[in-house]
Amino acid sequence: MKTTPIALTIAGSDSGGGAGIQADLKAFSANHAYGASVITAVTAQNTCAVTAVHEVPADVVQAQIDAVLRDLKPQAIKLGMLFSPAIIRAVAKALSDYDGTVILDPVMIAKSGDALLQDAAISALKSDLLPRADLLTPNLPEAARLLGTCEAEDLQSLEDQARALLDLGPRGVLMKGGHSTGATCTDVLLMGMTAPLYLTARRVETRNTHGTGCTYSAAIAAQVARGLALTEAVTSAHGYLQKAIAAADELTIGSGHGPVHHFHALWG
Structure with a gap:
């Protein structure tokens, strides 16, 4: 019997549809994987701001994960907005026996600048989930916050x-360079002791970059679910995301930072 690629997202809901659970499910589908979801928080959000956050009780988060893992058997799990220490501990407990690939996108701040992770949750994220991650996908501000240092300013500091x-426990790290300046953006992938892989793309001048981090990590998870090794999955997802950003202005969504075009290959 043919195995259907299944990816699970554990993240917050974005009512504007550009990031979070909604972006993840779109990216899963666009990358040919069936998407399941566990909601950790409900946000009142649009392209301009996050105006409210309602945390889902940790036991309900764990119950959602248990229900999915008991039946659907996802080959890859993407972790996004986890918000609080209680939710992080619940997720870590629920994944203790999971033997698939875990991709951790350490969501901390929305494109609008609103906080999506409590300050008290950072230490829990580092102790409970970073060692469980097969791939950690921080942007420059997130990496700096996890390390308690300044943002990387060049390729050497990025690496x-x-x-x-990597010393904090994940099997691999994808440093995303989209917050840097210049005509090109460079991401750095490190998998253990192997040589770094540099992924470079032309910077696209657009305001519509809401949900890029969510979309990137979700696309990686989808490609892993389809059977690709992590390095190949990252390379494929990088190409997909660049096309989604390049097509973002084909959409007219809201008046702030609009989303990327997840389905650029299907309609526009």
């Missing part, structure tokens, strides 16, 4: 911070 994050 240095990736190595420092």
Whole structure:
């Protein structure tokens, strides 16, 4: 019997549809994987701001995970907005016997600048989930916050911070360079002791970059669910995301930071 690729997202809901659970499910589908979801928080959010956050009780988060893992058997899990120490501990407990691939996107701040992770949750994230992650996918501000240092400003410091994050326990680190300046954006992938892989793309001048981090990590999870090794999955997802950003202005969504075009290959 043919195995259906299944990816699970454990993240917050974005009522505007551009990031979080909604972006993850779109990215799963666009990358040919069936998507399941566990909601950790409900946000009142649009392209301009996050105006409210309601935390889902930790026991309900764990019950959602248990229900999915008991029946659907996802090959890859993407972790996004986890919000609080209680939710992080619940997720870690629920994944203790999971033997698939875990991709951790350490969501901390929305594109609008609103906080999506409590300050008290950072230490729990580092102690309980980083050692469980097969791939950690921070952007420059998230990496700096996890390490308690300044943001990387060049390729060497990008690689240095990736190595420092590897020391915290994940099997691999994808440092995303989208917050840097210049005509190109470079991501650095480090998998253990292997040589770094540099993924470079032309910077697209657009305001519509809401949900890029969520979309990237979800696309990686989808490709892993389809059977690709992590390095190949990252390379494939990188290409998908660049096309989604390049097509973002084909959409007219809201008046702030609009979403990328997840289904650029299907409609526009």
